[in-house]
Amino acid sequence: MNRCRRFLNNVVAIAANGFREGVRDRILYVFFLFALAVIASAKLIGWVSVGEDIKVVRDIGLASMGLFGVMISIFVGASLVHREIERHTIYTVIARPVGRGEFILGRYLGLLGLVCSVTAAMGLFFTVYQAVLVWSGAAGLSDVEGGAVPFPLVRAQILIIFQFVVLVALAVFFSSTTTPVLSAVFTFLAYVLGHMAGWIYRFSDMVLDKRSVTVFDRAVSLFLKVLYYLVPNLETFDIKLRAVHNLDISNFEFACVLLYGVAYSAAVLLAAYLVLRRRQL
Amino acid sequence: MPPGQAIQTVGLRVEYKVGLFKKRRVGLEALDLAVQEGEIFGYLGPNGAGKTTTIKCLVGVIEPAAGAAMIFGRDARTPDARSAVGYSPENPYFYEYLTGTELLDFYGRLSGLSRAERIRRGAEALDKVGLSRAADVRLGLYSKGMRQRLGLAQAVIHRPRLVILDEPMSGLDPVGRSDVREFIRDLRRSGSTIFFSTHILSDVEAICDHVGVLHEGRLIARGELSSIVSPEIVRTTVVAADVPDDALAWLGGEAVHRDGVQVTFHIEGEADAAQAFKTVSDAGGRILSFVAQKEDLESAFMRLTGLKPSGASSSPVHMAEEIS
Incomplete structure (x- = not known):
């Protein structure tokens, strides 16, 4: 088996094994069913806001998909590599002709595949649910949209999934370096800060926007700038508000966001590989 | 590396960083070891001597601070070298959500076996270690002894030239230990080289061609059993x-x-x-x-390591366990 084929074979085998691990974990079904229940109950909340039913349903639906995907990424991802090291299951894998980079990439793709599958299943349920609401006239917007799910909404769902591309990479990185609890905390922190990226950048400028700037101000500004470039800019993946109001983004912007997600994840996975390569197991 | 050598280590040194201040602790010191192709090599030493550390170096799990480990003439850190190795760790712990068949399929795939080969050899390996009836049972329900047997099965599914077993008899009852001995003899008959660590001396006496005695990270004796044990x-x-x-x-x-x-x-x-x-x-x-x-191996082991038994009435097997 040549090197390239072996690389692909190993990555796919480890990813498939990781995917199976997630599928056989009962906690996944708890998350999944709870998410479906939240999406289905959105209509009840929609009744409170007169004439805005479908917007509320979409808002809650998209938010649920994002939130439950994030929870699965953090809870499952936080112990992904650490548990393999702690339980020594990694020994029998590394002792095969498997590189540590293949191991990291396989574990990453396994969890990503799981999160994407769950999110896609939620998205399917969400789409069918909307269609039923529109078809039955319960949403009251069938005349405007002709019963079809708007394209910006599809793009919003794709970007929610791409947000997980980044988040799962961060979870894998942190689980390669620290304990599951700390890993979960750091990943959650990265998620929160990632959604505040624009604010962090603006605040770093605001700190210097006064008459007498001290050394401390400069240090804080520099720290915030570094933080801005380190954390993933998850705001760029969040077009829920625009999608709910049927406002699309350009193809170029959409492609740039996807590319940014892939590049950021690749850099984080490379860092995870370098950490694992140096680590004495 | 001379032809016919399955394992060779030259000046192997392993260091661990322990504690808050990352204090260095030597796990192995200047280890020179050679194992000929086709033999059963017993690697002896009390707990903490460095047996598992040596094995981890050989299978690429840890990297030495100095020196080199070679498998059939190839650097042990490379995937090519590891493709010729089957390894079962001490107290093997596997993915609990998989069944025995699924686990062997996973490892077979990582070893580059085709789907048909994985199915056939997986069933063969399970049969060989007496786990055919538990093939579709999830590993979370396996006993320690069953996991130990499964560890052996996964180590040989790709028919490796070199099989490295870390404490393969640990935790097994007398029947299980006897089965493992026979399993190791079978492997040798099929042309494999076997390197196994243990502190149960009677097992070494029963099946090994050559032994190495490790103590506090240093190889203090090696050779044929007759050269380790005094003829007087x-x-x-x-x-x-x-x-x-x-x-x-x-x-x-x-x-x-x-x-x-x-x-x-x-x-x-x-x-x-x-x-x-x-x-x-x-x-x-x-x-x-x-x-x-x-002199028996147990006495030779005590003489070489300078260890003393804690009770005079111990049988050889118990004595070995007491050492640990």
């Missing part, structure tokens, strides 16, 4: 009858066990044994039994 007679047990009291006094009171007219006594050293034989015969006594004992 260390003790002779004599059973005699009708021995007069004055002759018995010469033989040493404390060593004597009397049962009617029959006495049993132990004599240390080869020269004294010959003298005792002559004394009993000259005094008119009858020699019923005269058994000369050479």
Whole structure:
């Protein structure tokens, strides 16, 4: 088996094994069913806001998909590599002709595949649910949209999934370096800060926007700038508000966001590989 | 690396960083080891001696601080070298959500086997270790002994030229240990080289061609069993009858066990044994039994490591466990 084929074979085998691990974990079904229940109950909340039913349903639906995907990424991802090291299951894998980079990439793709599958299943349920609401006239917007799910909404769902591309990479990185609890905390922190990226950048400028700037101000500004470039800019993946109001983004912007997600994840996975390569197991 | 060597380490040194201040601790020091192709090599040492550390170096789990480890002439850190190795860790722990069949399929795939080969060899391997009936049971329900057997099965599914087993008999009952011994002999018959670590000395005596003794990270002895164990007679047990009291006094009171007219006594050293034989015969006594004992591996191990047993009444197996 040549090197390239072996690389692909190993990555796919480890990813498939990781995917199976997630599928056989009962906690996944708890998350999944709870998410479906939240999406289905959105209509009840929609009744409170007169004439805005479908917007509320979409808002809650998209938010649920994002939130439950994030929870699965953090809870499952936080112990992904650490548990393999702690339980020594990694020994029998590394002792095969498997590189540590293949191991990291396989574990990453396994969890990503799981999160994407769950999110896609939620998205399917969400789409069918909307269609039923529109078809039955319960949403009251069938005349405007002709019963079809708007394209910006599809793009919003794709970007929610791409947000997980980044988040799962961060979870894998942190689980390669620290304990599951700390890993979960750091990943959650990265998620929160990632959604505040624009604010962090603006605040770093605001700190210097006064008459007498001290050394401390400069240090804080520099720290915030570094933080801005380190954390993933998850705001760029969040077009829920625009999608709910049927406002699309350009193809170029959409492609740039996807590319940014892939590049950021690749850099984080490379860092995870370098950490694992140096680590004495 | 000379031809025919399955394992060679040269000046292997492993360091661990422990504690808050990352203090360095030496796990292995200047280890020079050679294992010939086709032999069963027993790697002996008390717990903490560095056996598992050596094995981790050989299978690429840890990297040495200095020196080199080679598998069939290839750097052990490379995937190419590891493709010729089957490895079962100490107290193997596998993915609990998989069944025995699924686990072997996973490892077979990582070893580059085709789907058809994985199915066939997986079933063969499970049968070989006596786990056919548990093939579709999730590993979370396996006992320790079953996991140990599964560890052996996954180590050999790709028919490796070199099989490295870390404490393969640990935690097994006598029947299980006997099965593992036979499993190792079978592997050798099929052409594999076996390198296994243990602190159960009777297992080494039963199946190994060569042994290495490791103590505190250093290899203190290696070679054939006969070269490790002293050939000199260390003790002779004599059973005699009708021995007069004055002759018995010469033989040493404390060593004597009397049962009617029959006495049993132990004599240390080869020269004294010959003298005792002559004394009993000259005094008119009858020699019923005269058994000369050479040093056994356990005594050699104690002598080499400087360790002492904690109880005099221990059997060889228990003694080995007490060392740990």
